Amino acid sequence: MAPVQPQNADAHPPWYTPQRLLALFCWVTFLVYLDQGVISSNGVNRQIQVVSYAALTLAFPPAQAQFNVGNVGDGTLPSAFLAGLLIASIVYSELTTRFNAFRMIGFGFGVWAIAxxxxxxxxxFWVLLICRVVMGAGEASIITLTGPFIDDVAPPAQKTLWFGVLNLFPTLGIAAGYIFGGLIGPLLGWRYAFFIQALIGLPVVIWALLASPINLQTMHDDEDVPSNTLAGVYGTAPLAKTGWLTSLGRDLLILGRHPVFVLNMLAYCPVQGAFGSYIFWGPKAGYELFDLPQETIDLTFGVVTIATSIVAVLLGGLFIDMVGSSIRNAMIFCSAGALVGLIVIEAGFMFAPSFPVLIGMFALGELALFAGQAPCSAVQIWTVPVRLRPLASGMGTVTQHLFGDVPTPPFVGWMQGVFNDWRLTMGLLTLLLSVAVVLYAIGACLPGKDYRPVGQQRALRADKVVPDLDPEGASLLRGGSGNRVSHVRYVMFASMGDRARS
Structure with missing residues (x-):
């Protein structure tokens, strides 16, 4: 990988357009999450019990059956990538200051394909587990760097919508992985599912490593300070040359001093945990509550989750771009969505008299929850210094898994073992969303600097995409290395009222 070179911001390789880059990142994200669906699919990873393709499955037993692994050990495979993701996300974010970020995506995706x-x-089983960890290390480059790239290249008035488009593909990839693994496993054997997905990803690896690269912005003209100082955080003293671990610790400390970023990151953990538990336990709860065919319940929950994610993620991004893509608007929107989801899903699991009523209320609640994904992703990027965006993306992803969908499903299983009442268990699970409601609301009330370029914010105000509440905002936001940035305090309802009147 070549070191980062100074560049003209307007100089791009001939192949590049923002739309092509978005399409490339969407495809890479789809493939990464396709793998997560594959490793969880019945055709690739389960014990042989009830089999549709009996003769073929006996010839090609799934991984769990072939390696004779129990459910506890096998359960580590889908989450093993987190170990690699945790370490590699931090490594990739630090390497963006030394190497071309686009090349690093190609390198990371190459590691993913080899693993x-x-x-x-x-x-x-142990070799398989190690390869799963290495795959997590490879996909860390995609998870860490695609968000900052999208914020760099998306049209200013459509940034949240572009985040929404990118956020569609994890759900689509996992859903496709279940189908892909379920078909390939019985027909060719579970090993071929991994060979085929690596082959599909190979052209992207070659392209990202050999094509003329684009560069990720490492500093905007409205950054508090140059990249070698910590003014605005600790004063104006330049940073001395330090080791990698010292630099990492300093960067993590800087992220921790941005409260809106921290609250936004933590607020999504209960939402992620609820999603993970609904996907894992929702069909079982519906089956035991209403005694319908298991296939019907599985298919219905799957279709509802995919359909609501597609509709809600796009509409959420579009709505924030329309009413004003400010950090405060995004945080209040996320808080309101979590509140609606909490009320509707809680009522569904506690009181729905039939499965159609439950799934209808569940769909409405998921629409409200999914709508906050794009604004949440945008806030994660906009509320930290630009050079720390890759680290912020990586830490956000790791935190959401470590405190969200990894511990919550086992905890829900424990609660069901204690209460033996699916309505009570799922109702208590849904109450976790109240934490998200509160944290998002607190974040909306705090003054947080918007690190988007000043020129971009001026353009948004001029187009009335964001309410022009601070006519002197451009000069205040620029702030010199010795000046503190003034934060504009306002109430969201007033800002939306100004927007409506305009």
Missing amino acids: SVGCGLAPN
């Missing part, structure tokens, strides 16, 4: 082949060749 996918390793999964297919694994002679035993």
